[in-house]
Amino acid sequence: EAGVAQSPRYKIIEKRQSVAFWCNPISGHATLYWYQQILGQGPKLLIQFQNNGVVDDSQLPKDRFSAERLKGVDSTLKIQPAKLEDSAVYLCASSPTGTGSPLHFGNGTRLTVT
Amino acid sequence: QKEVEQNSGPLSVPEGAIASLNCTYSDRGSQSFFWYRQYSGKSPELIMFIYSNGDKEDGRFTAQLNKASQYVSLLIRDSQPSDSATYLCAVNDQAGTALIFGKGTTLSVSS
Numbered sequence: 553e554a555g556v557a558q559s560p561r562y563k564i565i566e567k568r569q570s571v572a573f574w575c576n577p578i579s580g581h582a583t584l585y586w587y588q589q590i591l592g593q594g595p596k597l598l599i600q601f602q603n604n605g606v607v608d609d610s611q612l613p614k615d616r617f618s619a620e621r622l623k624g625v626d627s628t629l630k631i632q633p634a635k636l637e638d639s640a641v642y643l644c645a646s647s648p649t650g651t652g653s654p655l656h657f658g659n660g661t662r663l664t665v666t
Numbered sequence: 667q668k669e670v671e672q673n674s675g676p677l678s679v680p681e682g683a684i685a686s687l688n689c690t691y692s693d694r695g696s697q698s699f700f701w702y703r704q705y706s707g708k709s710p711e712l713i714m715f716i717y718s719n720g721d722k723e724d725g726r727f728t729a730q731l732n733k734a735s736q737y738v739s740l741l742i743r744d745s746q747p748s749d750s751a752t753y754l755c756a757v758n759d760q761a762g763t764a765l766i767f768g769k770g771t772t773l774s775v776s777s
Contacts, residue, residue, distance in 0.1 A: 585764050594670075594754055594767035595710065608763055643709055652698040652717065652758055655765055657709040 553578060556658035558644050564664045570632035573661045576625070577646030583607075584621055585655060586629050587643040595643055601627065634665045668693045670757050672768035681777045685742040689755030689768055692736070698758035699731055699738045700765060705751045713753075714740065745775045 557576040565571050577584050583602050587595035598617065600607040603624040612619070616635070621627040631638055641660045647653040669692040679685045687701075698717055702710035716722045716729040716738065728741040738757075742749055752772045756765040 587767075592769070594756075594769045596767070597764045600764045641709075654700060654712045654715055655756075657711070660709045 556644055556646050556656055558642075558658035558661055560661055561659060562662050562664075564666065565634055567636055567665050568633040570630065571634060571663060572631075573629045573642050573644075573663075575627045575629070575644030575658060577627075577644070578656055581646035581648055581656070582624070583647045583649060583653075584627050585645045585647075586619055586627070587645065589641045589643055589660070591640070598629070598642075631663075634663075636665050639663060639665045668757075668759065668766050670755055670766050670768035672753075672755050672771045674769055675772040676774050677771055678774045678776065679745050681745060681747060681775055683745050683775075685745045685749065685773055685775070687740040687742075687753050687755075687771050687773065689738045689740075690736055691738070691755075691757045691766075693757070693759050694733075694736060696733075696736075696757045696759050699729070700756040700758070701727075701729060701740045702754040702756060702767075703751045704754055704770065710754055742773075745773075747775050747777045749773060750775050 586598040589595045599609040599619045601621040619629045643660045644658045645655040671690045700715045701713045704710045714729045716731045722729045726743045730739045752770040754770045755768040
């Protein structure tokens with residue numbers, strides 16, 4: 553089966569600019585996650601979708617981050633305006649269900665904010 | 667605040683030795699436990715998952731879970747240089763929310 557697809561792989565922007573990331577989960581996976589991984593740390597959940605509904609966005613900085621999953625398939629994560637501390641790898645993952653299932657990760661997008 | 671704690675390492679072992687990686691978690695209601703391996707510059711890949719107390723073996727890997735002590739470990743037998751990576755422990759609570767990850771333990775296997 554095809555894995556989780558993410559684009560772009562790398563992005564460099566200046567602070568205060570905006571950026572968007574795209575993710576297409578494994579076919580049939582109802583649950584989609586966006587994680588942020590800062591260098592030297594473990595992934596931190598930003599938002600979890602079940603189909604096209606939000607399950608958990610408690611750690612999403614909503615003043616600058618937004619995410620959507622239209623039609624319950626692919627998803628976009630946007631940052632506007634970006635800050636230096638947003639430099640990280642943004643990982644998209646999917647699972648068949650949200651309960652106890654392993655997550656399958658995409659290759660991630662490495663964001664550098666200068 | 668639910669937490670997953672790991673010793674960041676680095677843990678250094680010689681080739682052929684057993685590597686032991688440990689993880690503790692704060693939420694006593696946690697139900698599912700996962701070990702992911704992450705090579706530098708790559709995304710995490712699933713190694714093992716365990717749901718019940720005791721041991722679970724898969725090839726050279728053994729996951730051990732002790733819910734009473736809120737402790738989960740990963741043993742890697744006959745360690746190889748290709749096992750050198752960061753190992754992430756992740757926990758899923760009973761509400762079925764997303765995985766909570768530890769910071770990871772860096773393992774270095776020398777030949």
